[in-house]
Amino acid sequence: MARKLEESTGHKNGGMESGGCGFLMRSEITHDEHPLSLGKTSVWNQFFQDTETIEQIDRDVKRTHPDMHFFSGDTSLAKSNQEALRHILIIFAKLNPGIRYVQGMNEVLAPLFYVFRNDPDQNNAAYAEADAFFCFVELLSGFRDNFCQKLDNSVVGIRSTIAKLSELLKKHDGELWRHLEITTKVNPQFYAFRWITLLLTQEFNFADSLHIWDTLLSDPEGPQETLLRVCCAMLILVRRRLLAGDFTSNLKLLQNYPSTNISHLLYVANKLRGSSAG
Amino acid sequence: MASRRRMLLKVIILGDSGVGKTSLMNQYVNKKFSNQYKATIGADFLTKEVQIDDRLFTLQIWDTAGQERFQSLGVAFYRGADCCVLVYDVNVMKSFDNLNNWREEFLLQASPSDPENFPFIVLGNKIDIDGGNSRVVSEKKAKAWCASKGNIPYFETSAKEGLNVEAAFQCIAMNALKNEPEEDIYLPDTIDVAGGGRQLQRSSGCEC
Numbered sequence A: 001m002a003r004k005l006e007e008s009t010g011h012k013n014g015g016m017e018s019g020g021c022g023f024l025m026r027s028e029i030t031h032d033e034h035p036l037s038l039g040k041t042s043v044w045n046q047f048f049q050d051t052e053t054i055e056q057i058d059r060d061v062k063r064t065h066p067d068m069h070f071f072s073g074d075t076s077l078a079k080s081n082q083e084a085l086r087h088i089l090i091i092f093a094k095l096n097p098g099i100r101y102v103q104g105m106n107e108v109l110a111p112l113f114y115v116f117r118n119d120p121d122q123n124n125a126a127y128a129e130a131d132a133f134f135c136f137v138e139l140l141s142g143f144r145d146n147f148c149q150k151l152d153n154s155v156v157g158i159r160s161t162i163a164k165l166s167e168l169l170k171k172h173d174g175e176l177w178r179h180l181e182i183t184t185k186v187n188p189q190f191y192a193f194r195w196i197t198l199l200l201t202q203e204f205n206f207a208d209s210l211h212i213w214d215t216l217l218s219d220p221e222g223p224q225e226t227l228l229r230v231c232c233a234m235l236i237l238v239r240r241r242l243l244a245g246d247f248t249s250n251l252k253l254l255q256n257y258p259s260t261n262i263s264h265l266l267y268v269a270n271k272l273r274g275s276s277a278g
Numbered sequence B: 001m002a003s004r005r006r007m008l009l010k011v012i013i014l015g016d017s018g019v020g021k022t023s024l025m026n027q028y029v030n031k032k033f034s035n036q037y038k039a040t041i042g043a044d045f046l047t048k049e050v051q052i053d054d055r056l057f058t059l060q061i062w063d064t065a066g067q068e069r070f071q072s073l074g075v076a077f078y079r080g081a082d083c084c085v086l087v088y089d090v091n092v093m094k095s096f097d098n099l100n101n102w103r104e105e106f107l108l109q110a111s112p113s114d115p116e117n118f119p120f121i122v123l124g125n126k127i128d129i130d131g132g133n134s135r136v137v138s139e140k141k142a143k144a145w146c147a148s149k150g151n152i153p154y155f156e157t158s159a160k161e162g163l164n165v166e167a168a169f170q171c172i173a174m175n176a177l178k179n180e181p182e183e184d185i186y187l188p189d190t191i192d193v194a195g196g197g198r199q200l201q202r203s204s205g206c207e208c
Helices: A002-021 A043-062 A076-095 A105-117 A128-147 A158-172 A174-183 A189-197 A206-218 A223-237 A239-244 A247-255 A262-271 A273-277 B002-006 B021-030 B068-078 B093-097 B099-110 B139-148 B165-178 B183-190 B196-207
Strands: B008-015 B043-052 B055-064 B083-089 B120-125 B154-156
Touching: A043 A076, A043 A105, A076 A105, A076 A128, A105 A128, A105 A206, A128 A158, A128 A189, A128 A223, A158 A174, A158 A189, A158 A223, A174 A223, A174 A239, A189 A223, A189 A247, A189 B068, A206 A223, A206 A262, A223 A239, A223 A262, A239 A247, A247 B043, A262 A273, B008 B021, B008 B099, B008 B165, B021 B043, B021 B055, B021 B120, B021 B165, B043 B165, B055 B068, B055 B165, B068 B099, B083 B093, B083 B099, B083 B165, B093 B099, B093 B139, B099 B120, B120 B139, B120 B165, B139 B154, B154 B165
Parallel strands: B008 B055, B008 B083, B083 B120, B120 B154
Antiparallel strands: B043 B055
């Protein structure tokens, strides 16, 4: 698939060069195909957009788990893994023109690719890129609205997802909710935006995120509901510190969540299930 | 209560993805540089105590995400800012060209009471790269733009080397303070005259 994309980009490049070289050809370029045209159908405009997207993807792929040899460094392993992430993100962006690439998608993709690439069966590991791509598309089908700017103010966008978390907290721990949002004025967007869009991948170390993801992906109620329960449990687990804190200390605590016993976190999250349905 | 509120100065850092916003903030607050920063998602938050003319203030610094997608979420972060720091990479022309967009987007979303005089500061970062040989935005060009936008203070920095970072943030703090300077001094005098209502409005404007 990656090859296909490269071929098509290469082809486009070639096509444009031949169009721009000959003076006689110029008169045949329609207004919409002018290099400065901002029209959506303009090949040039699409080319510039693609370049921008690919630059952004490159920048972020290089910054994916910079502390892990698997993803980062000059080794051939890291390089080939970065290439795979890059291919997947570029193809996803091309196939989803409404969203394209949004910063943070690299973090959601990384655990999937890591798990497939480290499959003990070499035959499976060889297809890690394709498998990760499939699962990434599948996973984002439930979360893509959070990445979409146009949906920010709709009932399915990130703001509404964050509001659901706030409701969940209010229902399970009204005192904590009041202290956080009313007394210390910590807008949940300040911390939960990253928690939710990245599915908690930046809040814990890599092994712990995988542990959480096992639950997110296997829960019969689906990853979205489960994620919100885990987020709510995270707040409840540090409730004593939050209740004693002001705006600054609370926001710092939630933006730098302390390492915690994940099994216990998931246990607490699971207990929120019963009443959240009611 | 009022005096405690005055002690807090809110600063927002804006600019294209990859220009070094997170690095600048961490160099200033923690005196550290790392090339292992992940992309900022949403906004990160740090504080630092600063001293200006024998008085202590808490600088509340918001490091924002650079990608355009996150701009519509900015309003929650921008509101109540006392100073806005615009960062570009001297080696990337586009990041300089975009300063205007960032400035306008900020004014639009934060809607400060006096947009003409709202304090901005521009930082041209990464001057260390390649010994300055790869830079594409000249100091002259940057200064000319700053002059055209109401004499915005301009600093050339290297977050990696720690060059000019302290000086830039000192200026940021001073300008943030200037944004609300007279209030604490004149408030007691104006409390029971007609101007009191106006004062009240202004203070409620900066609180939220």
